[in-house]
Amino acid sequence: MIGKALSFVEKLIGHGFLYQLIMLIGVAVAAYYAWRFFWIFVEVVVIRRDKSYFANRYGAGTWAVVTGGSYGIGKGWVTELARNGFNVIIIARNAKKVEALCKTLEAEFGIKTHAIIVNFRKAGEDGFFEKIAEELKKFDVSILVNNVGFLEVDEYLDLKPEDIRDMITVNIYPIALLTKHLVGQLLARTKRSGIVNMSSVAALAPMPLNTPYSASKVFSDFYSRALQLEIGDKIDILTLRPGPVQTAMTCDVMFPLGLTPTEAAASSLKLLGFSKLSYGGHWRLQFWGLILEHLPPFLQSLISQVLIRSGLLAKAKEYKAAYLKRYF
Numbered sequence: 475m476i477g478k479a480l481s482f483v484e485k486l487i488g489h490g491f492l493y494q495l496i497m498l499i500g501v502a503v504a505a506y507y508a509w510r511f512f513w514i515f516v517e518v519v520v521i522r523r524d525k526s527y528f529a530n531r532y533g534a535g536t537w538a539v540v541t542g543g544s545y546g547i548g549k550g551w552v553t554e555l556a557r558n559g560f561n562v563i564i565i566a567r568n569a570k571k572v573e574a575l576c577k578t579l580e581a582e583f584g585i586k587t588h589a590i591i592v593n594f595r596k597a598g599e600d601g602f603f604e605k606i607a608e609e610l611k612k613f614d615v616s617i618l619v620n621n622v623g624f625l626e627v628d629e630y631l632d633l634k635p636e637d638i639r640d641m642i643t644v645n646i647y648p649i650a651l652l653t654k655h656l657v658g659q660l661l662a663r664t665k666r667s668g669i670v671n672m673s674s675v676a677a678l679a680p681m682p683l684n685t686p687y688s689a690s691k692v693f694s695d696f697y698s699r700a701l702q703l704e705i706g707d708k709i710d711i712l713t714l715r716p717g718p719v720q721t722a723m724t725c726d727v728m729f730p731l732g733l734t735p736t737e738a739a740a741s742s743l744k745l746l747g748f749s750k751l752s753y754g755g756h757w758r759l760q761f762w763g764l765i766l767e768h769l770p771p772f773l774q775s776l777i778s779q780v781l782i783r784s785g786l787l788a789k790a791k792e793y794k795a796a797y798l799k800r801y802f
Contacts, residue, residue: 717762
């Protein structure tokens, strides 16, 4: 049997078929990565947007909704949307923080703001999203940014059941149910609308010490991409997989080649209406995404464990009580 197989391979080589096949595969792989790196170059370097672009595409003076918009990446998105002429609706829990942010945005950018104060840990309760949707009917909402998220980093055996429940509730329910309640309103507009769904590089591989969070981000990733395939011809849908960003959710740890929330948001807003799936419009976001995407699974898991154990896990345990009190 082995002798026949070797004889067959020799015949293929003799006829040049195997060589041609290998060359064809090599050309296809080279073409794929050439296209990938060209696309990254366009996203990072070429694409530039200003107020006039967003006004023409989504309507001047329209409203952008950001969940979890009072801190972290959400605050970065709120700020960049306001900078680009959108009025903003911030949906978050901490009323004092939201009120202070709204005043700052109004004074700095001359836009209008509105606050909806809710705790997304209660998103599983009956009527939770219906109340939000009813409030949003008062506004010409053109952009929805599903940003809110919750992360509890710990050994799985040390996680409390309520921590797992909260990560599932906060990270999954809003992207699924708030989008469902708002999509009809977005489709009814004469101008185009946009939805930004926040996934994560954590969705690229199973991440020990980050188990429920990374699993929830897989849901966000697939849900957003499937939605784009279904209604992307009518609504601009951008799935984002940001890498390490220095936020309260990561206890303000700055990872190697990490970004600030403002950097992450500013580099990614410009991609709405252009890209469908991206790690972000900054080269550092693209670096992390490409590295984690192409490494073997065991190295992906190893790198995530090293990064978490090197700073986030210890700091999370040290400041957990203060962190929860301050931001949630």
